Amino acid sequence: MAQLTVNQVRYQCNADETVLDALTRSGVAVPYSCRNGICQTCVMQSSSANVPITAQNGLKPTLQAQNYFMACVCYPTEDMTITLPDNADRLLSATVTAVRQLNDDIKCVGLDCPSLQNYHAGQFINLYQDNDNTRSYSLASVPTDPYLRLHVRRMPDGRVSNWIHNELKVGDRVQISAPVGACFYVPDTPQQPLLLIGTGSGLAPLMGIIRDALNHRHFGDIYLYHGSHDVTGLYLVNELCEMTVHYSNFHYVPCVSSTNIDNRYQAGRAMDVAFVAHPHLAGWRIFLCGNPNMVTSARKKAYLAGAKMNDIYADAYLINHKR
Amino acid sequence: MSANLYEKIGGDAAVNAAVDVFYRRVLSDERISDFFDDVDMEHQAAKQKAFLTMAFGGPVHYTGADMRKGHAHLVTRGLNDSHFDAVVENLVASLQALNVPAELIAEVGVVCETTRNDVLGK
Ligand SMILES: Cc1cc2nc3c(=O)[nH]c(=O)nc-3n(C[C@H](O)[C@H](O)[C@H](O)COP(=O)(O)OP(=O)(O)OC[C@H]3O[C@@H](n4cnc5c(N)ncnc54)[C@H](O)[C@@H]3O)c2cc1C
Numbered sequence: 001m002a003q004l005t006v007n008q009v010r011y012q013c014n015a016d017e018t019v020l021d022a023l024t025r026s027g028v029a030v031p032y033s034c035r036n037g038i039c040q041t042c043v044m045q046s047s048s049a050n051v052p053i054t055a056q057n058g059l060k061p062t063l064q065a066q067n068y069f070m071a072c073v074c075y076p077t078e079d080m081t082i083t084l085p086d087n088a089d090r091l092l093s094a095t096v097t098a099v100r101q102l103n104d105d106i107k108c109v110g111l112d113c114p115s116l117q118n119y120h121a122g123q124f125i126n127l128y129q130d131n132d133n134t135r136s137y138s139l140a141s142v143p144t145d146p147y148l149r150l151h152v153r154r155m156p157d158g159r160v161s162n163w164i165h166n167e168l169k170v171g172d173r174v175q176i177s178a179p180v181g182a183c184f185y186v187p188d189t190p191q192q193p194l195l196l197i198g199t200g201s202g203l204a205p206l207m208g209i210i211r212d213a214l215n216h217r218h219f220g221d222i223y224l225y226h227g228s229h230d231v232t233g234l235y236l237v238n239e240l241c242e243m244t245v246h247y248s249n250f251h252y253v254p255c256v257s258s259t260n261i262d263n264r265y266q267a268g269r270a271m272d273v274a275f276v277a278h279p280h281l282a283g284w285r286i287f288l289c290g291n292p293n294m295v296t297s298a299r300k301k302a303y304l305a306g307a308k309m310n311d312i313y314a315d316a317y318l319i320n321h322k323r
Numbered sequence: 324m325s326a327n328l329y330e331k332i333g334g335d336a337a338v339n340a341a342v343d344v345f346y347r348r349v350l351s352d353e354r355i356s357d358f359f360d361d362v363d364m365e366h367q368a369a370k371q372k373a374f375l376t377m378a379f380g381g382p383v384h385y386t387g388a389d390m391r392k393g394h395a396h397l398v399t400r401g402l403n404d405s406h407f408d409a410v411v412e413n414l415v416a417s418l419q420a421l422n423v424p425a426e427l428i429a430e431v432g433v434v435c436e437t438t439r440n441d442v443l444g445k
Contacts, residue, residue: 299364304350308343309368 002076020071037073047081091175102235111148120184121208126177135160138205151204187216202290227255227270282306292316328380345417390441
């Protein structure tokens with residue numbers, strides 16, 4: 001059991017309890033979202049270097065060096081004195097520039113955020129509906145685009161996605177976090193073959209990554225497998241087909257897993273279709289985005305097919321049911 | 324002997340190279356893959372890294388008690404000598420694939436052997 005001190009007040013953190021759980025149990029308001037050490041919404045700072053390294057996984061080295069950590073995956077090993085970050089300093093203000101239907105369930109949201117110039121296509125931001133409700137959305141745009149672009153899928157009874165679908169309109173102002181995440185293109189091996197597999201709105205970061213790679217004159221083959229349960233779940237099909245015309249090294253394979261009668265699409269789950277087509281992946285770089293089960297099993301399959309662990313990049317759209 | 328072995332083999336860089344080859348072999352080996360089939364692959368890979376660092380005589384401080392505790396749930400699932408042998412076999416084959424000299428591989432084998440009873444809860 002460890003003691004946590006926040007603003008001179010002490011809180012008990014029980015064994016097997018995270019800092020986030022201990023503080024929220026005691027009524028301290030801490031913004032959080034994924035509860036899985038991914039979205040970095042609950043980042044806070046310890047006054048000394050006593051932070052378990054597992055609670056710093058994925059944070060920028062500069063933040064790690066200043067003892068920042070993610071409260072949702074921090075099981076303290078000793079007493080900690082903690083400073084909560086000031087959201088007013090940390091969050092960025094953005095204006096909605098466009099809301100456009102991509103298919104029945106997915107909307108494209110454009111955001112103008114002048115203070116955000118540098119990001120990697122494929123990273124994600126955290127969008128604040130209000131102080132208590134934050135969700136992660138991947139960037140489908142590339143930094144040279146005039147606006148940020150998100151693809152938001154409406155979840156049945158989902159709180160934030162329905163707010164975005166039903167209420168958000170052009171001109172609204174919203175708060176977002178700086179971009180986070182390590183699922184992006186690095187222009188160090190322009191000849192390397194790339195395999196990208198996405199389900200549903202998992203296409204968003206892949207779209208950014210592909211455009212980023214092509215902008216960097218990536219000349220190795222780029223294969224995109226986008227999967228959906230049925231045809232209506234696919235989107236940007238025409239745009240992607242168009243891209244294959246302009247870039248001979250870009251290949252697009254839309255996949256439909258339920259009964260498929262349209263021969264423009266492959267029948268089957270995107271990852272199954274992809275691994276049949278590419279059974280040997282030694283030397284490839286892999287990007288996996290969307291459904292967490294798909295990401296977990298595709299990661300393993302890609303690895304067993306020969307891809308190096310460090311060459312597999314993924315964003316699982318984990319949904320936190322614990323609120 | 325141990326610290327020396329770790330350096331001779333190539334330290335942290337060698338461990339990273341070996342984990343990639345070794346863990347892939349283990350997951351493909353039907354005799355033992357079930358024991359390694361953690362849903363969280365990165366978590367498993369981190370464990371394999373700790374194991375290989377130890378097998379290479381590197382800086383990991385497992386006690387026999389840690390080993391027992393860490394594998395007890397696998398022993399109840401039937402982990403036995405044949406599985407232990409299969410893991411060592413895969414480790415040896417991985418190191419051979421990475422062109423590690425035979426005498427160093429033999430030393431790694433000796434380090435592994437010292438953990439057998441704790442791993443198997445004997
Ligand atoms: C790194 C990352 C990137 C992401 N990128 C994107 C993206 O680009 N596009 C995108 O659309 N999404 C993305 N997501 C998912 C997104 O962050 C949200 O999780 C998603 O929009 C759902 O939020 P919500 O508030 O609408 O739903 P929530 O209110 O969080 O609920 C989610 C679902 O769970 C159900 N539910 C809620 N509570 C319970 C419960 N107690 N028991 C059972 N079911 C429950 C709801 O009915 C709903 O269907 C990403 C997630 C992560 C982690």
